[in-house]
Amino acid sequence: MTGTLILLRHGQSQWNLENRFTGWVDVDITPLGRLEAEAAGRLLLEQGIQIDRAFVSVLKRAIRTLWITLDEMDQMWVPVEHSWKLNERHYGALQGLNKPETAAKYGEDQVLIWRRSFDTPPPMMAENDDGHPGKDRRYKNIPIEKLPVGESLSMTLDRVLPYWRAQIEPHLTAGETILVAAHGNSIRAIVKHLDGMSEEEITGLNIPTAVPLVYRFGEALTVLDKRYLGDTAAIEAAALAVANQGKANNE
Numbered sequence: 001m002t003g004t005l006i007l008l009r010h011g012q013s014q015w016n017l018e019n020r021f022t023g024w025v026d027v028d029i030t031p032l033g034r035l036e037a038e039a040a041g042r043l044l045l046e047q048g049i050q051i052d053r054a055f056v057s058v059l060k061r062a063i064r065t066l067w068i069t070l071d072e073m074d075q076m077w078v079p080v081e082h083s084w085k086l087n088e089r090h091y092g093a094l095q096g097l098n099k100p101e102t103a104a105k106y107g108e109d110q111v112l113i114w115r116r117s118f119d120t121p122p123p124m125m126a127e128n129d130d131g132h133p134g135k136d137r138r139y140k141n142i143p144i145e146k147l148p149v150g151e152s153l154s155m156t157l158d159r160v161l162p163y164w165r166a167q168i169e170p171h172l173t174a175g176e177t178i179l180v181a182a183h184g185n186s187i188r189a190i191v192k193h194l195d196g197m198s199e200e201e202i203t204g205l206n207i208p209t210a211v212p213l214v215y216r217f218g219e220a221l222t223v224l225d226k227r228y229l230g231d232t233a234a235i236e237a238a239a240l241a242v243a244n245q246g247k248a249n250n251e
């Protein structure tokens with residue numbers, strides 16, 4: 001038996017609430033998002049899970065979710081590594097736009113392609129946009145040509161996977177229990193890899209906010225089992241609500 005992995009999407013963010021494309025915009029979690037993160041911590045605690053190490057993006061909605069979850073578990077002392085490689089996919093020129101309004105303007109089919117197709121990127125952010133990651137101090141050590149201005153899920157996977165292999169996998173192989181606090185689409189990229197999902201299958205996967213997804217691994221990191229912690233019907237309803245965020249009439 002080797003390690004255990006917990007994948008945790010951040011709690012509800014202000015732009016989840018407003019239903020806006022978020023990507024790399026650093027919005028915080030809402031009061032409900034904080035409660036969701038506390039509930040995630042309680043679920044992990046009930047399972048007696050002891051975290052050895054945590055990994056998190058450099059976006060505050062994931063960082064704060066991690067803090068609250070670890071606080072609830074009284075395990076705030078665990079080593080934490082931050083990396084932009086775990087950031088949400090960059091949503092390019094869509095960032096900030098309201099999803100139902102975008103669906104009303106461009107059609108639900110187009111929005112579904114932008115949100116869930118494997119390899120169609122969103123329209124790119126302009127190089128001179130004030131929100132360009134090259135203008136953000138937290139990315140100053142990353143060569144400008146490596147900073148995305150819009151990513152498909154495939155492009156997200158291309159930056160998540162080398163990080164996963166180099167930084168996270170060795171700890172699982174060593175038998176550690178790892179918590180990864182990240183985002184809907186960076187988690188979808190990891191799940192696609194772990195479950196060997198096809199490009200078709202991954203289009204149907206939606207990750208609910210702040211529900212711990214626990215993987216247990218056997219030799220050579222084969223997946224022994226995978227399950228969400230919590231009430232199955234509520235989790236399915238939450239995933240469906242995420243899927244429906246791209247509908248034109250979704251308020």
Ligand SMILES: O=C(O)[C@@H](CO)OP(=O)(O)O
Nearest residue numbers: 020021022023088115184
């Ligand atoms: O807007 C985003 O950054 C993501 C996650 O909230 O949305 P979607 O589910 O549409 O990929």
